[in-house]
C-alpha cells in the first residue's frame with residue numbers, strides 16, 4: 444500500500460486506529476481453546492468485528508512464532524482474512540547484516556504479503572536498506588519506544604551531543620523517505636513526541652502504548668499529528684482482551700469504536 448492510499452483510508456474512516464493482534468493462548472476465551480486453530484479463530488473474530496474502525500492491523504510475530512510451525516500457519520491465515528484496503532504491519536523487530544536482512548524482507552514482503560515490518564536501527568544502514576528495496580512496502584523503524592528501557596540508550600546523549608533517538612531519525616532519513624519509512628514513537632513519551640515530529644515533519648509514526656500502557660491519545664494527537672494526520676495509534680490488549688467471555692469480539696468492537704470516535708474528534712479539531 445502506498446502513502447496516499449493510507450491517507451485516504453484515514454480520511455474515509457475518520458480513524459488512525461491500528462489494532463494490535465497479540466493473541467496469547469493463556470488469555471484467549473476458554474471456549475476457543477477446543478477449536479482446531481484457537482489463535483486463528485480468536486484473531487478472525489477480532490478482525491471481523493473491528494475492521495470498520497481500523498486502518499491497520501499489527502500482528503505481533505512473537506505471539507505466533509512462540510507456537511512453532513503451527514503459529515506461522517495461523518499468522519498466514521490471519522493475514523489472508525484482513526481486508527485488502529487495511530494496512531498490515533508485521534511487528535517482528537528485525538534487522539541484521541545486509542544479506543540476512545534481505546531474506547527477512549523476502550519472508551515478510553514476498554512469502555507473506557505484509558505492507559510493512561518493524562525494524563531495529565541498531566545495526567545501521569546496511570541492516571535497514573534491504574527492507575526499503577520493495578515497492579509499496581514500508582520499514583517502521585524503532586525510534587523512541589514506549590517501554591521503560593528506552594531510557595537506557597535512546598534518550599542518552601550520543602557522540603553528537605544529542606539524544607540517540609535524534610541521531611536515529613536524522614541519519615535514517617538518508618535511507619528512506621516519508622513514502623516508505625515510518626517511525627515507532629511510544630504514546631507514553633508525552634512531549635518528546637513533538638521533538639520527533641520536528642525532526643520528521645512528514646513521516647508517519649506508529650504509536651503503541653495507549654490502553655494497557657497508559658499513553659494518552661489526546662497527547663499523541665497534540666504533539667504528533669500533522670496536516671495528513673500521519674499517525675497510526677496502536678492498541679492491543681486494551682481492545683483484544685476487553686472481555687474473556689463469549690462476547691470478546693463484541694467487547695473488542697466497542698473498544699475499537701470508542702477509540703475511533705475519539706480519533707474522529709481529534710481529526711476534526713486538527714482540521715480547524
Ligand SMILES: O=C(O)c1cc(=O)[nH]c(=O)n1[C@@H]1O[C@H](COP(=O)(O)O)[C@@H](O)[C@H]1O
Nearest residue numbers: 503534561588589629651655656678679680
Ligand atoms: O513496535 C511496536 O509495536 C512496539 C514498540 C514500542 O515501543 N512499544 C510497544 O508496546 N510495541 C508493541 O505494541 C504492542 C503494545 O501492546 P499493548 O500495550 O497491549 O497495547 C505490543 O505488541 C508491543 O510489542
